[in-house]
Every structure is written in structure tokens, then in C-alpha cells.
Amino acid sequence: MADDLKKGLEGVLVAESKLSSIDGDAGRLIYRGYSIQDLAEGASYEEVLYLLWHGHLPDEAELEEFTASLTEEREVSDDVLATMERLADAGEEPMAALRTAVSMFSAAEPERDADPEDLEATLRQGRRITAKIPTALAAFERYRLGEDPVDPDSELGLAANFLYMLTGEQPDDIAAETFDQALILHADHGLNASTFTSMVIGSTMADIYSAVTGGVAALSGPLHGGANQDVMEVLIEIDESDLDHREWVEQANDEGRRIPGFGHRVYNVKDPRANILQQRSEELAENGESKWYDYTTTIEQFLSEEQGLTEHGIAPNVDFYSGSVYYQLGIPIDMYTPIFAMSRAGGWIAHVLEYQEDNRLIRPRARYTGDNDLEFVPLEDR
Ligand SMILES: CC(=O)SCCNC(=O)CCNC(=O)[C@H](O)C(C)(C)COP(=O)(O)OP(=O)(O)OC[C@H]1O[C@@H](n2cnc3c(N)ncnc32)[C@H](O)[C@@H]1OP(=O)(O)O
């Protein structure tokens, strides 16, 4: 057995997958053969979910049936709502509330006793989780505001319905389309840390609720999904500082501070999703406040051209422009990472199912660097 140490599993192939492919040098991302640009422009999040879960783009009848099956699973139990209210009152973080909610959903799962090897049942469970996440998240936000949750609107698609449940108002077309596009862009990305976490859990043949709960936990960290919130917090810090935004970044860079939203384990160039989100941010800026778009583009230009970060393969990732897009849509900053989870749940479920089709327990090794042959001393003699 090879004893090469691959810290962080960097570059290690551990599975075959037909779900998504990333060309980190060309800045290209595809889901099941379709470019992310084409999907973002032409599809809805529901179509992308169908593509990931069923292997092909749905025709009209398939999409109608699939959308209806998601829509009818949106409601969450009174127990979940009561827990969201308690957590909101206790000042819990939305990402932690979501982690709790997903874990709780299983209590109301009608197929709770399904055989773990019945992958059709697992997919139906995954569909229920995906349909319920927006409802639990929006309810948490409403409770935080001291308001009652808003019931899901079955006339609205997943993206528009989430914005509606969050604010109690029907979103305009631009907001609904932008949000739908953001969900598409975040749905899958190879074996990123949260997807791999879900796969490790799934490889033990644990249920999909456990796998998605683990995915939420892994996504929350600032090196992964948590960076989208950090980006917006940095933009606000810049706005409130006495320094001009270029000076602020220069100082942060000199201090060796990492700029959230920059750098990626797989991309050596700008993330293609960042280009699409940048465009959306520009469009939103044209109709509203432009300073956030100005800050992000100037920071990107400065870090790329003057500080040469791009030459070292450190370019904007998906989180760099999503933060300002969500901010421009009026979404609270600490909901950005849960929103990422709301979308990525589709990818986690797809990868767990794909892996379980030909399952092998994931169990790597560590090189032992501890002591050997120590003499045991009984407690009373230590
Ligand atoms: C959805 C997502 O998960 S996308 C990623 C979201 N995370 C962030 O945006 C957080 C900021 N970025 C980072 O911390 C990193 O780029 C990561 C964690 C995403 C990728 O990390 P790794 O592949 O492990 O790269 P690593 O941390 O080894 O960085 C390589 C070099 O680039 C530098 N670097 C990486 N990211 C940044 C950054 N954001 N700002 C400044 N320098 C950076 C590192 O200091 C390191 O330099 P060195 O070789 O001189 O020490």
C-alpha cells in the first residue's frame, strides 16, 4: 500500500462521478455535460435538480410532475416550527438552526423505515429534505423578526417561494430570476468538502438525513460556504473604514490577511460562477445602490493586477460576488451560507445516491507519528 501522504486529500481521486466536472485551468464547470452558463441562462433550479438526480433534463411533463412533487412536500411539522422559534429567540445562528432542522425533518419522514439500500426511497427522502429546507429557514428568519412564518405559495417556484416566505411579499421578476440563478450556480461542485462529508456519511449506509445534516455542518466553515458572509462583512468593514477601499485591501494584504471569496482548491483562474454573479451584481447596481458592485470589481482588479494574486492562481471564487448579490436583494447576511446549503443539498443528495449505487465504505488512513512501547503506569502511581 502506497504510504504517500496527501494532506487534505489534495488531488486524490476517490470516486467516479457523472455529476459535475471542473476544469480549474480553463475556468469551466459543467453539470452532467451542460455548461454552467447555459444552465444559468436557460434552466430553472428545479430543472437542474432533476438533471442531477435523474441524469437528463426533464421534458415539460416530467418537469411538471417533479415540480408538483417538490411543492407538495414544502410544509414542515409544527415541531420543526416550534424549534425554529425557540432557536430564533435564543439568538442561534441560522446555519446552526438549519443543521438542527434537517436533522429534525426525519421525525416526520413517512418512509423512515425504508431499507437503506432502497435508493428510490432515499431519493424521495432527499426530495422531501430539499423541499422543506426553504420553509424552515424562512420561518427561522420570520421568528427572528418577531413575525409569524409565511405559508408556502404553491403557485411559486422554489426560488420565488423562498423569497416570498422570507419577506411576506411576492418578489419581482428580477429578484426571483437572480435568486433562481444563484441556486443553480451553487447546486453542485465535484467533491468539495461538504459533498465529501455527505458521501463519507452515506458510505456507511446511514440515512440521507444524516448525510445532509453533515453536509450543512461542513459547509458552515469560513474556508468553505461560510466565506460568502465574510465577503459581505469585509465590504461593510471597508465601507465604514476611513480608508479608501483600495488602501484597505492593500493594508489587509500587507498584514497577510486572507481576502474571503478569493482562492480555491481547484480553480487556478476566476471561477466561472463568479463571472455570472458579477454580471447579476452589475445589473442590480444599475437599478439600485452601486457601491457594493464598485467595491468588489475594484478589489478584484487591484488584487489581480497590482498585487498579482491571479498570477499565483488566486482569483475570485463563487462566494466573492454572491454576497453582494444577496445584499442587493435585501437578504440578511447570516442567511447567505444557509442559502448556499439550500441549493447544495441537491448536489449532496445526488452524490450520495450515485456513490451508494456502487458503495464502498470510505475509510482512509493516517500516518501514525505518536509514541510506541510506552510503559503503562496505573492511575495511583502517576
Ligand atoms: C464555496 C467554496 O468553498 S469556495 C472557497 C471559499 N473560501 C474562501 O473564499 C476563503 C478564502 N480562501 C482560502 O482560504 C483558500 O483559498 C481556500 C481554503 C479556499 C483554498 O485553499 P487551499 O487550496 O488549501 O490553498 P492554500 O490555503 O494552500 O493557499 C495557497 C496559497 O494561496 C494563498 N491564498 C489562498 N487564498 C487566499 C486568499 N483568499 N487571500 C490571500 N491569499 C490566499 C495562501 O496564503 C497560500 O500562499 P502560500 O503558498 O504563499 O502560503
Ligand SMILES: O=C([O-])CC(=O)C(=O)O
Ligand atoms: O469545490 C470546492 O472546493 C468548494 C465548493 O464547494 C465550490 O466552489 O462550490
